[in-house]
Amino acid sequence: MSKDVINVDGEDRVVREDTAKSYRGVVWALLSVAGFVIIAAILFFVFLSGSVTEGDIKSPAEIEKKRQ
Secondary structure, X not given: OOEEEEEEOOEEEEEEHHHHHHHHHHHHHHHHHHHHHHHHHHHHHHHHHXXXXXXXXXXXXXXXXXXX
């Protein structure tokens, strides 16, 4: 059986290859989820700040009146 080395809490451990692949997969999955959350938060705050600084908030009825 093939062995591989992973780093857990600063300590190198020799484990089976399938265990090492699973460990790396979980790490990549957590990093991907964290990246998605960070990007979503950035977009949320960019659009939130854009709507707050716009200042002139109109209701859909006012927009429709202006269009006619």
